[in-house]
Amino acid sequence: MNLRRVWTAHVALSLALSAGLLILASCGGGSGNNNGGGNNPPPVNNSQAVEVSFGPLGAAGGYVNGFFTSVNICMPNTSNCQTISNVLVDTGSEGLRVLSGQFSLLLPAVTDNSGNPLQECVKYADGSYSWGPVVSAGIQMAGEQAASVPIQVIDAPGQGIAVPSACASGGGVNNGTLASLGANGILGIGNFRQDCGSACTGSSPYAMYYLCPSNVCQVATVSLDNQLQNPVWQFAQDNNGLLITLPSVSATGAATATGSLIFGIGTQSNNALGTAQIYTTDSCGNFQTTYNGTAYSGCIQGSFIDSGSNGIFFLDATTLGIPECSDAPGFYCPGSTLNYTATNTGLNGTSAAVSFSIANADSLFATGNAAFNNLGGDNTGSFDWGLPFFYGRNVFIGIEGQTGPNSVVGPYFAY
DSSP: OOOOOOOOOOOTTOOOOOTTOOOOOOOOOOOOOOOSSSSOOSOOOOEEEEEEEOOTTOTTTSOTTEEEEEEEEESTTSSOEEEEEEEEEETTSEEEEEEGGGOOOOOOBOBOTTOOBEEEEEEOTTSOEEEEEEEEEEEEETTEEEEEEEEEEETOSSOOOOOOHHHHTTSOOBOOSHHHHSSSEEEEESSSSBSSGGGGTSSSOOTTEEEOGGGOOEEOOOOGGGSOBOGGGGSSSSOSEEEEEBOOOOTTOBSOEEEEEEEOSSSSTTSOOTTOOEEEOOTTSOBEEEETTEEEOHHHHOBEEOTTOSSEEEEOHHHHTOOBOSSSTTBBOOSSOEEEEEEEEOTTSOEEEEEEEEOOHHHHHHTTOSBOSSOEEOEEEEEEEOGGGGBTSEEEEEOBTOBOGGGOBBSEEEO
16 A cells, blocks of 8 residues: 555645645635625525545555545536546645546636736755646535636646646655545645635745646746635635544454535534534634643744645654654554554644544555554654544634634534
């Protein structure tokens, strides 16, 4: 199996690159309409299935703790759609990215006033990257629909546009194939409305979007509307966030695990907060985790909850006094399962302890299972509460600027 781990963290403009971690930067965006459960339209089907599995490559080359669903992409404002299966569900990024070979729709390009197609580069921690054009598409999930939003087509062929050196720097490969990406696409449904927000709208934009007239690519300023959008906030209803539910799994894992991706928070009977506590975040989507007397907070060392990370990645082997796996660097391999307690605190002052376990990764991988609640590894100076955190919990993701229950405005997590 491929022992990849995926980290798609809200780290604003300081992409804190750690070996083996996949990063999609997320920055706070602009403003728009709220829908927090007031006079809502008539209810629609707001729930669809999600599955933890190895993904489309299977056990030989896929993800451990890969979290997947299906997405319908459509010609904008039409019912002409195709279903894309095995799309990675990622609450640590924003926007839909799909491999070009997975659909045949001729989606219209997003262009500047001179007709130059907008391109996007997403860089990963190992030096690899995803490159491709931004196009307009409808997105359908369950009974919800975003009629026309920008998405990225990863490694779209036939454009004749060379990847800019700033994107390809680092010596890594282009994650433009199924073999390299391990999924048919990535569905970013994190805490923010856009994937770059105001960091890409000013006169000195962050190097994420490009225009390439005459095949000469330059970093581009991009309006909020033309950036990749978190599709949830574009829904006509149930658009203030989402709920992910997964069952508990045993200490030795499970072959697979199935759960639900439910849109909206407090908008229908199936997405009420109940006893979940709200943890508001900073502008980078981070809250504070305190472990062994040390508090980890802020854009660089803050903590976050991320379904796109396949383990709980925290601190380092020296700090914890446990070894990494010799044949799976970055994962922890203690001699026996270790139990930990940390305390999470939101900017709103909500605080509670979280207990979790870390098992020997080599032993877990040897079971042949895909779903584990005790897989972990290093993430120096921070806590990445990845997919193991989701098992047996209701985890809510509140979107920036969108009003949730009790008039709480995102971004926030709740569980």
